[in-house]
Amino acid sequence: KIILGILTPQKGEVRILGERPKKVLGRVGYVPQNTSVNREFPISVMDVTLMGRLGCSNYGWGYSSKDKALAREALEKVGMWEFRDHYIGELSGGQQQKVAIARALVAKPDIFIMDEPTSSIDRQSQTELYDFFRELNKEVTIVVVSHDITAISSYIKSVACVNQRLYFHDSGEITPDVLNKVYHCPVDLIAHGLPHRVFRDHKEFEND
Numbered sequence: 001k002i003i004l005g006i007l008t009p010q011k012g013e014v015r016i017l018g019e020r021p022k023k024v025l026g027r028v029g030y031v032p033q034n035t036s037v038n039r040e041f042p043i044s045v046m047d048v049t050l051m052g053r054l055g056c057s058n059y060g061w062g063y064s065s066k067d068k069a070l071a072r073e074a075l076e077k078v079g080m081w082e083f084r085d086h087y088i089g090e091l092s093g094g095q096q097q098k099v100a101i102a103r104a105l106v107a108k109p110d111i112f113i114m115d116e117p118t119s120s121i122d123r124q125s126q127t128e129l130y131d132f133f134r135e136l137n138k139e140v141t142i143v144v145v146s147h148d149i150t151a152i153s154s155y156i157k158s159v160a161c162v163n164q165r166l167y168f169h170d171s172g173e174i175t176p177d178v179l180n181k182v183y184h185c186p187v188d189l190i191a192h193g194l195p196h197r198v199f200r201d202h203k204e205f206e207n208d
Contacts, residue, residue, distance in 0.1 A: 002021065003028070003113065003143075004028065004113065005020075005022040016111065017111070024110075026107060027110045029112040031104050031112075031117060032115050033119055033145075040089060041087075041089060042087055043087065043088055044088070045075070045080060045085070045091070045099050048088050048100075048103055049074055049075055049084075050063050050068070052102070052106035053067040056107050067106075074103075074105040075099075077105065078098040078099070078101050078105075078132065080095065080099055083099075092125075093120045093121050094121040094125030094128075097118075098129075101117075101132075109140060112136070112141065112143070113143045113145070114133075114144050115145045116147070117146075118130070118148075133155060144156070
């Protein structure tokens with residue numbers, strides 16, 4: 001929320017792309033954790049995506065041909081162009097999440113922030129989204145907020161863990177040592193389907 005300019009830090013300052021957060025709002029794309037919509041609200045996938053162009057154009061009311069072309073590009077990128085005329089309420093949770101991503105992409109951000117992007121979708125859709133993020137990361141910086149850090153470990157380049165303070169690791173490899181420092185207790189990583197955390201007896205742990 002500080003990066004997005006919603007909150008201000010109690011001390012110090014935060015710079016995004018060399019500027020204060022509120023000065024670069026148009027350059028930061030954001031997909032919130034809760035993207036649920038009223039299924040009875042009659043708005044199309046195309047119109048939802050075009051909403052991401054609000055404030056980006058100088059044409060006043062309505063959308064320009066450039067806006068519509070960018071919306072098509074974004075929907076094609078997330079695999080939702082064929083659903084452009086469908087009402088957003090007709091879509092599954094995973095499909096709605098893809099449209100939310102397209103809406104953020106259509107503004108052509110330099111940084112893309114996603115808050116728990118897979119929290120409300122099934123495992124197959126999660127894998128598809130992470131594969132998409134890997135490709136998208138070739139074009140734009142991506143910040144993913146997630147509590148399931150082991151599940152995304154094979155997709156990331158660096159890790160910033162927050163537990164009262166910030167622990168930054170310039171590698172995507174999440175080791176027991178990394179988790180020990182963050183959670184202040186011993187952790188083993190067990191691979192069973194997807195990796196998950198197992199907390200060992202605290203008596204075995206010696207804090208550096």
